[in-house]
Amino acid sequence: MTSSVLDQNVHLATVSGQSGGNSAAASQASVSAGATPEQDNLVLIENVSKVFPASRSRPAVTALENINLAVRRGSITAIIGRSGAGKSTLIRLVNGLEKATSGRVVVNGTDVMKLSEVDLRNVRRSIGMIFQHFNLLSSRTVFDNVALPLEIAGLKKQEIAQRILPLLELVGLADKHDRYPAELSGGQKQRVGIARALATQPMLLLSDEATSALDPETTQSVLELLSRINRELGLTILLITHEMEVVKRIADYVAVIDAGRIVEQGGTFEVFSAPKHPTTRKLLSGIPGMQLPGYVQAHLTDKPAATSKTVMRILFAGPHATEPILASLATEFGVRPNIMGGAVDEIAGRPFGTLIVSFPADEQRLTTIRQFLADRGLITEILGYVA
Numbered sequence: 001m002t003s004s005v006l007d008q009n010v011h012l013a014t015v016s017g018q019s020g021g022n023s024a025a026a027s028q029a030s031v032s033a034g035a036t037p038e039q040d041n042l043v044l045i046e047n048v049s050k051v052f053p054a055s056r057s058r059p060a061v062t063a064l065e066n067i068n069l070a071v072r073r074g075s076i077t078a079i080i081g082r083s084g085a086g087k088s089t090l091i092r093l094v095n096g097l098e099k100a101t102s103g104r105v106v107v108n109g110t111d112v113m114k115l116s117e118v119d120l121r122n123v124r125r126s127i128g129m130i131f132q133h134f135n136l137l138s139s140r141t142v143f144d145n146v147a148l149p150l151e152i153a154g155l156k157k158q159e160i161a162q163r164i165l166p167l168l169e170l171v172g173l174a175d176k177h178d179r180y181p182a183e184l185s186g187g188q189k190q191r192v193g194i195a196r197a198l199a200t201q202p203m204l205l206l207s208d209e210a211t212s213a214l215d216p217e218t219t220q221s222v223l224e225l226l227s228r229i230n231r232e233l234g235l236t237i238l239l240i241t242h243e244m245e246v247v248k249r250i251a252d253y254v255a256v257i258d259a260g261r262i263v264e265q266g267g268t269f270e271v272f273s274a275p276k277h278p279t280t281r282k283l284l285s286g287i288p289g290m291q292l293p294g295y296v297q298a299h300l301t302d303k304p305a306a307t308s309k310t311v312m313r314i315l316f317a318g319p320h321a322t323e324p325i326l327a328s329l330a331t332e333f334g335v336r337p338n339i340m341g342g343a344v345d346e347i348a349g350r351p352f353g354t355l356i357v358s359f360p361a362d363e364q365r366l367t368t369i370r371q372f373l374a375d376r377g378l379i380t381e382i383l384g385y386v387a
Ligand SMILES: Nc1ncnc2c1ncn2[C@@H]1O[C@H](COP(=O)(O)OP(=O)(O)OP(=O)(O)O)[C@@H](O)[C@H]1O
Pocket: 052, 061, 062, 063, 081, 082, 083, 084, 085, 086, 087, 088, 089, 090
C-alpha cells in the first residue's frame, strides 16, 4: 500500500457513512489488463502440501494436499470447511507460522517460504490478525492493547497516540480508551482486536473465526465494520469460519476445504447459489431454501414411478429473481406445479431465491421445461420423485 492506513483512517473518519460500493468490483477494476498473478493477487498459494511428521505417539498427518488458492487484492475471501479440514493450517502458512512441506506461498509478490526469520518478521508486521477469543491483555487498557504492536515496533509515545486515536474512532471505541477488557462486551473486545490488528497498517487482515464467540446482533455489527474497512481502506481480508452466514454477508470469494483439499472455490454468489460438491452442500444445508422440507425428504425416491411427480429445485438469481415463472410454466406447458418449499435470500449483496416444486412430467417434457427455464437464466435441479 502506498498511502498509510492511518491516512486512510483519517479519511475514513471524515467520510463516515459514505458507501464505497462492491469491493470485488473495485478490486476487479483496479486489476490492469495483462497483470501478472502476483499483481492481481495479494496471496498466492500454489501446489501447497503440508505434512506434520509422525511423532512417537501418532502417525504423520497430511493436513493440506496440493492446495491452489489466490486471494485477490482488495477482496474479502473466505475459507470454509469442517473441523479438522485444514483451515487454520492454511491461514498459518500465510503469515509464516507454519512452513509448507512443498509448494509456494507468495504474499505481495514475496515467497514467504524463502525468507529469513528477520524478513519474515517484517512480512508478519504487514499482516494483521484477529481471533475468536480476541487475545487481549487483561492488564492493559483498550488504548494500551492497541498500542502494543507499535510499542514492539519501537514507535515513540506521541507517534503511537497519533495512530491509535483515529483507529479507536474507526472502531467506535474512542470513549472507551481507558477501559480494561473485563469492562467490555464481546463485540467491543473484538473491535479492540480489530483496531490492534490495524495499528501496524497491514496490507492483509487474517480473521480466524472472529465472530464465532459473538451473538448474531454483535456479529452483524462486527461484520459491518470489517466490510467497511475492506471497502473504504481497500484492505484485503482472508477469513476462516464455520459460519456460513458470515460468508454469505461479506465474502466476495469462497474456497471450500475438505480433508486438506480444496473441493470447490469461486465467487460466493456462484458457489452458494449452486453448490456442487457434497461437502459444500452439507455446509450450506442451513441456508434457507437449500434443504428439502422434512415431509418431502421422507417421501422422496430416486426413480420415477408411472404416476409420480418430479421434484425440482429452481434457483432464481439476479435479474430473474422476480420473474413470474410459475405463471409461465402454466401458460407455456399447461403445468401447474405444487409449491413444496422456497426462500428468498441475499448472497454477497445479490438477490437469490429458491423454489421447490413438484409436477407430473415425462422425461422429454421435463427436458423441454428445464431448457425453457435455463433460457431464462434459471438453474434447475431434479431432487427426486414423489408419489
Ligand atoms: N501441529 C500439528 N501437529 C500435528 N497435526 C496437526 C498439527 N496442527 C494441525 N494438525 C492436524 O492437521 C489437520 C488440520 O488441522 P487444522 O487445525 O488446520 O484444521 P481446522 O480446519 O482449522 O479445524 P478447526 O475448525 O477445528 O480449528 C487436523 O487433522 C489436525 O489434527
